[in-house]
Amino acid sequence: MRVLLLGGTWFLGKAVAADALARGWAVTTFTRGCSGPPPAGAVAVTGDRTSRRDLAALAEHGRWDAVVDTSASELAPRDVLAGARLLEPLAGTYVYVSTVNVYRGWPNEPLEDHSELLEAPADADADFGRLPPGWTGPDWYYGRQKAGAERAVRHAFGDGRSVILRPGVILGPDEYVGRLPWWLARAARGGTILGPGTPDRRIQPADVRDVASFALDRASAAEGGSFNITALGDETFGDFLNACVEVTGGRGVVEWVPDRLLLDAGVKQWTELPLWRTSAGVWAVDSSAARAAGLSTRPIRETVLDTWGWMESGGRPVAHPRWDEHGISPDVEAGLLTAARLASTQAGRASGG
Numbered sequence: 001m002r003v004l005l006l007g008g009t010w011f012l013g014k015a016v017a018a019d020a021l022a023r024g025w026a027v028t029t030f031t032r033g034c035s036g037p038p039p040a041g042a043v044a045v046t047g048d049r050t051s052r053r054d055l056a057a058l059a060e061h062g063r064w065d066a067v068v069d070t071s072a073s074e075l076a077p078r079d080v081l082a083g084a085r086l087l088e089p090l091a092g093t094y095v096y097v098s099t100v101n102v103y104r105g106w107p108n109e110p111l112e113d114h115s116e117l118l119e120a121p122a123d124a125d126a127d128f129g130r131l132p133p134g135w136t137g138p139d140w141y142y143g144r145q146k147a148g149a150e151r152a153v154r155h156a157f158g159d160g161r162s163v164i165l166r167p168g169v170i171l172g173p174d175e176y177v178g179r180l181p182w183w184l185a186r187a188a189r190g191g192t193i194l195g196p197g198t199p200d201r202r203i204q205p206a207d208v209r210d211v212a213s214f215a216l217d218r219a220s221a222a223e224g225g226s227f228n229i230t231a232l233g234d235e236t237f238g239d240f241l242n243a244c245v246e247v248t249g250g251r252g253v254v255e256w257v258p259d260r261l262l263l264d265a266g267v268k269q270w271t272e273l274p275l276w277r278t279s280a281g282v283w284a285v286d287s288s289a290a291r292a293a294g295l296s297t298r299p300i301r302e303t304v305l306d307t308w309g310w311m312e313s314g315g316r317p318v319a320h321p322r323w324d325e326h327g328i329s330p331d332v333e334a335g336l337l338t339a340a341r342l343a344s345t346q347a348g349r350a351s352g353g
């Protein structure tokens with residue numbers, strides 16, 4: 001197989017490149033050269049996806065059996081469209097990594113592979129979907145941009161040659177967002193660790209290597225389709241935090257603080273306590289189409305263990321603005337734990353316990 005990776009040097013793209021090279025595929029990567037070095041063994045083409053001239057220079061390296069696009073998290077649909085149109089005569093299948101944010105119901109409702117999508121034109125620019133000042137409704141900007149990009153890929157390659165992958169949260173080695181790394185660093189510090197909500201909340205993060213492997217499987221299958229990609233949801237926040245404590249040396253004890261108390265205290269969901277979110281649909285994404293097509297996701301403990309191994313070996317990607325958005329300070333955590341204990345004692349007294 002000859003595969004073109006749009007990306008290939010950063011988190012998911014890096015995992016896709018490693019897997020493709022391990023399969024013995026001929027890999028071309030296309031990046032600007034800002035996020036990291038190209039993987040050894042790949043043909044690295046340097047250029048910017050927003051530049052028609054750079055795209056034209058890339059085209060000279062074709063042809064490919066498949067394109068895997070992991071570099072479009074912030075690319076406007078019209079730039080995705082321009083690239084896809086240019087590559088269409090040069091590639092078989094186009095695998096586009098999208099997101100569950102394209103669904104109108106995310107994160108409030110359970111989702112299936114055919115849930116209602118947000119609307120966006122294939123040639124939308126980067127301003128499409130921006131929130132007006134003072135807007136208090138749902139933030140659909142990212143979802144609309146990605147929905148437009150999906151449409152752009154389908155427009156250029158047609159349904160039969162377009163593979164749309166919609167992951168939920170992706171974790172694993174090289175994570176740059178700061179979700180799992182924050183929890184691991186917190187667990188390594190030991191003491192009493194604030195567990196948000198309840199330990200039995202089911203969660204569905206997918207391992208970056210499993211997403212990569214599925215992307216390549218679909219690339220080689222040479223047939224179109226769209227697939228949600230999440231873990232099964234048979235593991236819980238308790239399993240996740242227990243794994244964080246265990247792999248970092250068992251120095252901490254988790255004490256669970258109810259959602260209500262955290263919400264009343266104004267703790268920011270998703271970031272201040274990473275992965276904690278109370279919306280009903282956030283961990284209720286059905287991935288049965290992907291399962292039927294061969295998606296397999298590893299146990300959360302393996303993701304946690306390998307990410308800790310990466311951190312222990314000095315892993316932290318180049319400074320990324322989102323990294324420091326994550327987590328709460330030890331003082332805030334201690335205050336919340338004290339408040340939760342007090343509330344529990346008062347509730348016990350009130351009930352005569």
Ligand SMILES: NC(=O)c1ccc[n+]([C@@H]2O[C@H](COP(=O)([O-])OP(=O)(O)OC[C@H]3O[C@@H](n4cnc5c(N)ncnc54)[C@H](OP(=O)(O)O)[C@@H]3O)[C@@H](O)[C@H]2O)c1
Nearest residue numbers: 007009010011012031032033034035048049071073099170
């Ligand atoms: N992280 C998650 O939890 C998550 C969840 C759901 C979906 N996703 C989706 O998964 C995909 C992969 O995400 P990611 O975070 O691994 O990567 P990303 O931030 O989307 O892309 C980074 C890669 O793209 C290259 N790149 C960025 N802008 C470029 C440009 N203008 N021209 C050429 N190359 C460019 C970067 O290299 P250079 O900087 O060197 O150019 C780097 O290799 C994205 O589409 C994202 O929306 C992620």
